Amino acid sequence: MVLVSSVREYINRMLQDISGMKVLILDSQTVSVVSVVYSQSELLQKQVFLVELVDAILNSDESMSHLKALYFLRPTSDNIQHLKRQLAKPRFGEYNLFFSNMLNTTQLHILADADEHEVVQQVQEFFADFVAIDPYHFTLNTPSNHMYMLPAVIDPPNLQTYCDRIVDGLAAIFLAFKRRPVIRYSRTSDIAKRIAHEASKLMYQQESGLFDFRRTEISPLLLVIDRRDDPVTPLLNQWTYQAMVHELIGIKDNKVDLGNVGKFSKDQQEVVLSSEQDTFFKANMYENFGDIGMNIKRMVDDFQQVAKSNQNIQTIEDMAKFVDNYPEYRKMQGNVSKHVTLVTEMSKIVEERKLMLVSQTEQELACNGGQGAAFEAVTNLLNNESVSDIDRLRLVMLYALRYEKESPVQLMQLFNKLASRSPKYKPGLVQFLLKQAGVDRRTGDLYGNRDILNIARNMARGLKGVENVYTQHQPLLFQTMESITKGRLRDVDYPFVGNHFQQGRPQEVVIFIVGGTTYEESRSVALQNSLNSGIRFILGGSTLLNSKRFLKDLEDAQRIARSSTGVV
């Protein structure tokens, strides 16, 4: 609840002091920030009658001076330029400027210079600089996400922009919570170290006045880790509702675009999947596919009951009751058809791509199983005609990540087979992945085979058997959270920044994964929070990954790395 409610509070405060008819002007990033927490009808209630993008404002000379303008923008140089132009020729009665992060003095000077007509009533910094998709999960939607995989020498300015965006987002999170954290980062990752140090510099030196909050005994913890410590989770196919929709169809800012999947009527083309607004989704977002099917069937049955009773109108009282309940009925109908459509589409995709077969092998590669059996299974699936290219690629990657050191001959065989079977495969991609996220580069114990304790635990789990073969994988994040809960996060693996130190367990932990989070991990966090262990975890990432996105980032990074080594 905390992330969503912070952003909502900021927006409420923006709107509350300004009376009369208003226009809200956003940029392409803040429109995501606002749309996931505030609905159009709520804006209308607060008399915001127009929402526009700052770069798409119609250049009409029509003056709408009966409207008051509210700008909510990120403080980027592009936005400042847009503002400069619009302040020179003001269209609205008054201008209230809100920025989602800190302005520097140059930008203030530019704005002050541009405001010749003196229409600006206030300039405020409201730190809602992150997209709060779930109560404990946020993302920053950074463009060019693949930058984190490239060494700094290749493209310093873009990498700096990337890091700046992340540091701004983290600063905004802690300003929204009014806390200043102790920062730790993943040892083997340069970019995590860089971000951690820059964030610390911002919070403790550059803007220490702004971050000087009332100190509690135990500061919260900010843990910056690298996606490449756990490359397995984004590659796996998912079977819990929210993660599955994102993996098979794709969710952006809690919206699902069904346009690519099939032909739908206009109002079913895009649907909203938000745990805040949809109680059925909230109850089922972490359930696995089988259970969802049953719950949806139950929902459809309930709905049919209601529909039947609605057709049974005999007296005036019945009619009155029907008209009373009509909005509810319509809402229920829309909701039922939305979930039924989603599940139907996903079943179709599972059927087409033979995902049940593929996923079984994937899970075994990720969790347990011997090398020989794994090799055979992967080879069989590679030979299988109905397995799609992307699934073949994922299988080989998972195999390579697990058995990269054992039996290199068989590994080469798999590479060759993959290259021969998939015409669009960019050669060397798997090797690139191994170079980025191989066993030498990872912090932590991804497969539970380094630490004696982990080995023992795995063996015990193997003996006990699993409830569901398809959901047996636990992301590495789960172990990290457990270590934090027990206070046993190793300093060697996750050092502190500078002279920070933490005694005892923190009560609030923000884990930021550079490179992106997955919905499987956010599910892990939500389940951990529901255990009420006294620690509240919040997860964030530079973007939201599914296997397609992760592979795209890899390809982009490989392409750039290749072209730069060609030049150098």
Added chain:
Amino acid sequence: MATRNRTFIFWRYRDALKSVRAPTSGRSHAAASSGGGGPVIEMSNATPFKQTRSYAPVSTNDPGTSTVGTQTVGLPPAWVDVSEEISSYIQRARDKMAQLAKAHAKALMPSFGDGKEDQHRIESLTYEVTDLIKRSEKRLRKLSAGGPFEDSTIRKNVQRSLATDLQSLSMELRKKQSNYLKRLQQQKEGSDGVDLEMNLNGTRSLREDDDGFDGMSFNKHQMAKLKKSEALTVEREREIQQVAESVNELAQVMKDLSVLVIDQGTIIDRIDYNVQNVAVTVDKGLKQLQKAERNQKQGGMVMCASVLVIMCLVMLLLLILKEIIF
């Protein structure tokens, strides 16, 4: 949640830069700087209702300044008046509904009098509220028609918000009415055991009485009672009829409104969807215009005209040739 106010620093910079730009006019702004940017006339309507929908048309600074040129006295367009009117209707309807609620409560209380004035008052109030709602809905439908294109999104949104208000108002009214009716019927039923008054659901008790009185003839007492019960039945029927009528009217209004009102939780309720849609519609509009332009250029008219002009020239040429040769 932390925020930071940069307004004062901004104003300081603005004044400093202004004095650099035009040192003569620095004086006239000294007073304005504390109040914030130029005298703005706040023309808040003398509104009888509590919702503050005041507009603030911007008038310029003192005419003596050189930097600010044109006068931009912005009066809101005409449809804003219509929307103001509608919201004043809604507010009046709300006030009347509060009065109606009180009247309902009073009528339900046991009283010695006939309760006719209470009934009458309730009827008139109900009628007024329904009338206000119907009128608002008519004006609302006219709101979107006509007017400049740039305003259309704003008008649509204003329409939507008023429609939501109206719908919630009419649902409230109907709920109040049905509650009142229910409690009234309960009351009448309850007093049946004491009073032997007839009502729709009380036919059972009447039949019991009938059975009881079966063998005996109707005496005068029972005749009088029967007449009174008949009169009451007729009146009851009339009341129910009226309520049913107003329910029907409101149902009609709601049906019309539900087209305008946004369903919460759907994609239409998302801000980014609406922002994109505007861009897409504008784009599409542009494409249509371009296509129309192209079609017009290729149109038959242009062809015809050019063919005719060419033929004229040819004829002229032939004429000149004829003259030269002959």
